[in-house]
Amino acid sequence: MAGPPPKPWPTGKVERLEPLVRRILAPNAGPYTYTGTETYLVGDDDRIAVIDPGPDDPRHIAALTEAIGDAQVAAIMCTHTHRDHSPASRPLAAATGAPIVGCAPLVLDDSGPRADASFDRHYAPDRVLEDGEAMTGPGWTLTAVATPGHTSNHLCFALEQSGALFTGDHVMGWSTSVVVPPDGDMGAYMASLDRLYARAGEGGDRVYYPAHGPQIDNPRQLVRGMIGHRRQRENQILRILREGPHAAADFVPRMYKGLDPRLTGAAEMSVTAHLLDLERRGMVARTGDIWSVS
Numbered sequence: 001m002a003g004p005p006p007k008p009w010p011t012g013k014v015e016r017l018e019p020l021v022r023r024i025l026a027p028n029a030g031p032y033t034y035t036g037t038e039t040y041l042v043g044d045d046d047r048i049a050v051i052d053p054g055p056d057d058p059r060h061i062a063a064l065t066e067a068i069g070d071a072q073v074a075a076i077m078c079t080h081t082h083r084d085h086s087p088a089s090r091p092l093a094a095a096t097g098a099p100i101v102g103c104a105p106l107v108l109d110d111s112g113p114r115a116d117a118s119f120d121r122h123y124a125p126d127r128v129l130e131d132g133e134a135m136t137g138p139g140w141t142l143t144a145v146a147t148p149g150h151t152s153n154h155l156c157f158a159l160e161q162s163g164a165l166f167t168g169d170h171v172m173g174w175s176t177s178v179v180v181p182p183d184g185d186m187g188a189y190m191a192s193l194d195r196l197y198a199r200a201g202e203g204g205d206r207v208y209y210p211a212h213g214p215q216i217d218n219p220r221q222l223v224r225g226m227i228g229h230r231r232q233r234e235n236q237i238l239r240i241l242r243e244g245p246h247a248a249a250d251f252v253p254r255m256y257k258g259l260d261p262r263l264t265g266a267a268e269m270s271v272t273a274h275l276l277d278l279e280r281r282g283m284v285a286r287t288g289d290i291w292s293v294s
């Protein structure tokens with residue numbers, strides 16, 4: 001997890017990335033959001049879709065409504081319901097009359113304070129897109145690609161006309177995705193990486209636009225690297241466990257050198273996500289908080 005690049009960042013400015021795609025950066029930089037959430041506007045200037053409207057911050061909503069101008073908003077689309085992604089859907093829907101379309105609302109087993117801190121519990125879509133279902137407008141089609149793992153309801157959106165894939169928090173160039181159990185699931189995340197790797201083959205996804213950080217021009221190479229990175233983490237965990245039983249927190253200083261101390265909790269969650277996946281596969285066992293090889 002790298003620190004953000006030096007300022008200035010294009011917060012609140014409209015950047016055109018290709019004929020059908022514009023991007024606006026929200027003012028919510030942080031250790032989990034890099035320079036902030038990137039909201040995408042898709043379509044020509046008449047009838048557009050908004051992807052990942054972002055946090056409910058009046059400055060960002062003002063920048064979005066100004067960029068939208070007189071265009072009709074066909075859909076406000078959310079990749080998942082973390083609080084840096086979906087809360088602006090409500091004020092934006094109120095301002096534009098557009099429906100909220102995309103990922104399903106989450107039903108959380110864990111309703112503790114941590115869940116409240118990161119999940120948008122008020123997200124209320126007008127229409128949920130299942131895997132393979134699409135929203136269309138003049139000259140654009142956005143197809144949902146189910147990619148659970150970072151959250152259980154995560155979707156990517158494929159822009160069929162250009163080969164762009166809006167990857168939300170599933171695949172980003174600046175950092176690996178944070179997988180926090182119980183809603184985050186490492187086995188599902190790995191399967192979703194495999195799915196994107198297969199899609200990015202010959203004639204497949206050409207470019208990724210993640211919700212944080214720069215666009216990714218070499219999707220297949222990046223996803224292959226991420227799959228390798230996760231396997232490496234898994235092997236590290238197994239190696240440490242072969243020396244003796246450990247609690248999840250014990251792994252962090254050995255596996256994450258030079259980690260931003262604010263991310264220690266996230267790193268421990270990520271280790272736990274790997275351990276739970278290994279447990280499901282019968283490779284490790286747990287007694288209380290202590291893990292061992294089985």
Ligand SMILES: [Zn+2]
Nearest residue numbers: 080082150169
């Ligand atoms: Zn997220």
